[in-house]
Amino acid sequence: MLDRISFRAGPEPMPVSLRILVTRPQLSAAATAARLAAMGHEVVLLPVMEAVHQPLAALEALTHPHSAIAITSAEAFRALAPYREQLAPHFQTTAYCVGPATAQAARYMGFQSVITGSGTGVSLAKIAADASADLADGLVYLAGWPRSPAFEAGLQAAGIACRTAETYRMSAIPHSPEAVEQLLHPPIPDLVLLYSHETARHFFALLSPQTAHRMSDMRLLCLSQHVANAIPPGFGPVAIAAEPSEEALLALL
Incomplete structure (x- = not known):
């Protein structure tokens, strides 16, 4: 079952500046979520692959x-x-x-x-x-x-x-359309992090036409040009990391 999860760092809630969708496999996503939380962002987890x-x-x-x-x-x-x-x-x-x-x-x-x-x-x-x-x-x-x-x-x-x-x-994880719809209903994320070509391809395949329309203007941050090549027409803006590392990807926030 998919959950909408907010990560916060420290004993007191931190102001949230961005709402970020993380599509990495579960273990890697947890590490990324912790980094983003420490930066004061809210994280929505949708592991696409395992x-x-x-x-x-x-x-x-x-x-x-x-x-x-x-x-x-x-x-x-x-x-x-x-x-x-x-x-x-x-x-x-x-x-x-x-x-x-x-x-x-x-x-x-x-x-x-x-x-x-x-x-x-x-x-x-x-x-x-x-x-x-x-x-x-x-x-x-x-x-x-x-x-x-x-x-x-x-x-x-x-x-x-x-x-x-x-x-x-x-x-690919066979998420049901209903589960994806529930996770991504408004407020939609400000941006999504995409780390691999296959993850990007399967992520967009999970979106219903209604959800895809709502998310068509969402920022897409990609680890490389190869990842960006999997994004279907009609989505964007797209930004590509200067080098294939998470540090470079998060520098695009």
């Missing part, structure tokens, strides 16, 4: 020879959290992480050597290509689905072998 974990695929892939591990989402580490003991023999292996949040999750898991990209698969593939002499046995990529092909394509172009293990799959 992760289905497949950790055994990762553990099997790691039994094959490899020089390093690549991760483009901290969700892979959430999938592997119950298997930390089995993962421990790999903690000395270099972990190539797409950005700071994923790198932080890698260190928290126990990885000792972490290389951090700037937030995109393209940039991470370039870092790996520059270190290709150290990657003779290739990479094990702990990936999700769906995903951008950019990282794997970059590795292929650089001649780096990659064994991809789909460690989790993102699945």
Whole structure:
């Protein structure tokens, strides 16, 4: 059941400046909501996708020879959290992480050597290509689905072998039209945060024609251009983060 939830920081209610719709999966949404609350905003939670974990695929892939591990989402580490003991023999292996949040999750898991990209698969593939002499046995990529092909394509172009293990799959949550309508009835949010192409696509598919009309002028803050590409015509204004990080996204508020 969906709930309209207001988050406040501190013992006393804080003035609310914006009403913000957060569409991230539940665990990530809670962290984002806490950040927004500390900034004095009201948060409406509508998790659009949920992760289905497949950790055994990762553990099997790691039994094959490899020089390093690549991760483009901290969700892979959430999938592997119950298997930390089995993962421990790999903690000395270099972990190539797409950005700071994923790198932080890698260190928290126990990885000792972490290389951090700037937030995109393209940039991470370039870092790996520059270190290709150290990657003779290739990479094990702990990936999700769906995903951008950019990282794997970059590795292929650089001649780096990659064994991809789909460690989790993102699945759309089948919210009923009535539940979505109840959550988003007026006052509608001032803006919505969109973190992934698939989330954006499924979010707009959830809206009834009436709700879509009411929300057509709502501000849409997107983590990247790829996310913005999933927004149907007739919605906006749209703003795109300067870089694919939550800090850059929230800077658009």
